[in-house]
Amino acid sequence: MTEKKEVVKLLGFWASPFTTRVEMALKIKGVPYEYLEEDLPNKTPLLLELNPIHKKVPVLVHNDKIILESRVILEYIDQTWKRNPILPQDPYKKATARFLAKFVDEQFLTVGFISLVKAENGREVAMEETRELIMFLEKEVTGKDFFGGEMVGFLDIVAGSMTFCLVPGWEGMGIDMIPEEKFPELNRWIKNLKTVEAVRGCIRPTDKQIEHMNKFAEKIKSA
Ligand SMILES: N[C@@H](CCC(=O)N[C@@H](CS)C(=O)NCC(=O)O)C(=O)O
Numbered sequence: 001m002t003e004k005k006e007v008v009k010l011l012g013f014w015a016s017p018f019t020t021r022v023e024m025a026l027k028i029k030g031v032p033y034e035y036l037e038e039d040l041p042n043k044t045p046l047l048l049e050l051n052p053i054h055k056k057v058p059v060l061v062h063n064d065k066i067i068l069e070s071r072v073i074l075e076y077i078d079q080t081w082k083r084n085p086i087l088p089q090d091p092y093k094k095a096t097a098r099f100l101a102k103f104v105d106e107q108f109l110t111v112g113f114i115s116l117v118k119a120e121n122g123r124e125v126a127m128e129e130t131r132e133l134i135m136f137l138e139k140e141v142t143g144k145d146f147f148g149g150e151m152v153g154f155l156d157i158v159a160g161s162m163t164f165c166l167v168p169g170w171e172g173m174g175i176d177m178i179p180e181e182k183f184p185e186l187n188r189w190i191k192n193l194k195t196v197e198a199v200r201g202c203i204r205p206t207d208k209q210i211e212h213m214n215k216f217a218e219k220i221k222s223a
Pocket residue numbers: 013015016017018040055056057058068069070071
């Protein structure tokens with residue numbers, strides 16, 4: 001009997017951290033996939049059909065199944081393709097990774113970018129608030145190669161994809177948000193991440209990401 005070929009498709013947008021993290025996970029697992037780029041101002045009928053609730057990317061299609069929401073997709077990938085585990089087995093470590101990943105998603109883009117862009121009377125307060133958030137991650141990664149320990153794990157993928165989107169955004173604003181002197185452990189972590197091929201392959205060219213984040217900032221200001 002011939003084995004039925006698996007269908008794995010990812011609908012995404014190149015500059016989206018939520019998309020790049022799914023790509024990272026698929027690459028870490030060695031799962032071949034077809035990538036379908038979305039033009040977000042002109043969403044395809046396929047995206048609207050597959051994600052009618054949020055109409056957002058990423059969307060993962062696995063055979064006849066549709067999986068939505070990037071962190072949910074990461075968990076699905078981890079449970080479906082067991083090699084190179086992403087989430088820790090230990091219940092407490094798993095709970096911590098999921099909690100901090102949720103914290104990153106809920107706070108970093110809003111406090112660390114949208115509030116910063118909107119700050120009218122100087123950016124100092126928003127920068128201070130952002131660095132307070134970043135300090136939680138600095139403490140968490142202290143003494144470890146990755147949040148996941150010796151290997152890239154769930155929180156590395158979530159926080160890493162966010163970092164590779166926000167750092168160019170800050171660069172575009174002339175801000176060094178994660179200076180080496182203040183955040184030595186996170187700077188070491190970023191360097192470690194870049195040594196991992198599956199991660200490196202998902203980092204977009206800095207100039208393109210800066211250009212995109214500048215446009216995003218303009219959109220926020222004019223909203
Ligand atoms: N919570 C979602 C966020 C996804 C998201 O915000 N995607 C953006 C691109 S970065 C999007 O598709 N935006 C289209 C829109 O808002 O119309 C996830 O984790 O997947």
